[in-house]
Amino acid sequence: MAPRKKLKGLVAATITPMTPDGKINLPVIHQYVDYLVNEQNVKNVFVNGTTGEGLSLSIQERKQLAEEWMCQGKDKLDHVIIHVGALNLPECQELARHAAAIGADGIAVIAPFFFKPTNKDELVAFLQKVASEAPEVPFYYYHIPPLTGVKVRVEELLDGIKAQIPTFQGVKFSDTDLLDLAQCIHKNETGEFEFLYGVDEQLLSALALGVNGAVGSTYNYLGRQTNLMLQAFAKLDFALAQQYQFLTGEFLNFVIKLGFGVAQTKAVMTSVSGIPMGPPRLPLVAASSEFIIKAKAKLDSIVWPNGD
Ligand SMILES: CC(=O)N[C@H](C=O)[C@@H](O)[C@H](O)[C@H](O)CO
Numbered sequence: 001m002a003p004r005k006k007l008k009g010l011v012a013a014t015i016t017p018m019t020p021d022g023k024i025n026l027p028v029i030h031q032y033v034d035y036l037v038n039e040q041n042v043k044n045v046f047v048n049g050t051t052g053e054g055l056s057l058s059i060q061e062r063k064q065l066a067e068e069w070m071c072q073g074k075d076k077l078d079h080v081i082i083h084v085g086a087l088n089l090p091e092c093q094e095l096a097r098h099a100a101a102i103g104a105d106g107i108a109v110i111a112p113f114f115f116k117p118t119n120k121d122e123l124v125a126f127l128q129k130v131a132s133e134a135p136e137v138p139f140y141y142y143h144i145p146p147l148t149g150v151k152v153r154v155e156e157l158l159d160g161i162k163a164q165i166p167t168f169q170g171v172k173f174s175d176t177d178l179l180d181l182a183q184c185i186h187k188n189e190t191g192e193f194e195f196l197y198g199v200d201e202q203l204l205s206a207l208a209l210g211v212n213g214a215v216g217s218t219y220n221y222l223g224r225q226t227n228l229m230l231q232a233f234a235k236l237d238f239a240l241a242q243q244y245q246f247l248t249g250e251f252l253n254f255v256i257k258l259g260f261g262v263a264q265t266k267a268v269m270t271s272v273s274g275i276p277m278g279p280p281r282l283p284l285v286a287a288s289s290e291f292i293i294k295a296k297a298k299l300d301s302i303v304w305p306n307g308d
């Protein structure tokens with residue numbers, strides 16, 4: 001595989017824009033890319049994941065979205081990672097081949113979660129069958145046990161992984177088990193793998209353990225402030241980094257109490273960016289107008305350090 005640019009910093013887990021009648025809204029993506037780059041200083045995206053309602057889309061829709069992100073992101077984005085996980089192997093493989101064909105910078109796969117792998121070997125066997133369909137494309141395991149119910153520890157999964165998956169590049173780690181995360185990074189002394197953290201409200205703790213970056217839904221609209229947290233951390237100004245984490249956390253703590261998921265993320269992004277993200281797809285239902293008003297008021301009330 002050709003040497004590649006390392007993925008660093010923030011990765012926005014993209015929202016899938018939809019029309020009021022529930023179709024994917026591709027023309028919005030052009031504007032969305034410019035917004036992430038210019039307003040949020042976020043130049044990496046993770047497409048068709050949880051936030052993108054990837055598992056609620058048809059294969060055809062997922063391919064169209066992947067193509068649109070690649071096309072609009074050309075010369076503007078640094079990394080476009082496409083999530084190709086699905087409940088069945090042939091669809092994962094088809095999406096992996098498609099992502100490779102359109103030049104994706106990486107692919108990611110969640111554990112199948114109807115029939116679940118019950119141990120590391122079963123999980124790795126599944127991932128291997130997907131990764132091998134895109135032999136030139138860096139592969140990320142997307143660990144999100146709260147949603148998949150697959151709790152295989154990642155530090156265990158890493159043992160011998162390169163022999164089975166030569167393209168293995170790293171993990172998108174969306175779990176609160178910081179012991180597992182720490183042991184992964186401890187084992188990765190040569191730095192051959194990347195760890196991208198996926199629980200935005202505790203990113204600072206993961207930075208302290210040495211993660212390379214983060215993938216999350218909030219970087220769509222709090223990317224600028226979270227980037228300032230990363231900068232403060234890099235300068236060892238922990239008091240300032242904590243301020244940013246406390247304040248992004250204040251917002252998330254508030255909305256989580258109201259009920260916060262992808263539908264609400266779509267509504268918050270629409271109201272912050274002005275880009276019409278549209279409704280979510282069933283089984284998700286649109287956020288209430290009461291939620292939208294309260295969330296916006298909370299966000300507007302936050303006073304960021306240094307008047308940012
Ligand atoms: C379950 C889920 O959607 N997790 C996202 C990424 O993994 C996060 O970005 C969260 O949306 C975020 O941390 C807010 O809770």
Ligand SMILES: CC(=O)C(=O)O
Nearest residue numbers: 013049050051216217
């Ligand atoms: C948060 C994330 O990474 C996802 O939406 O897939």
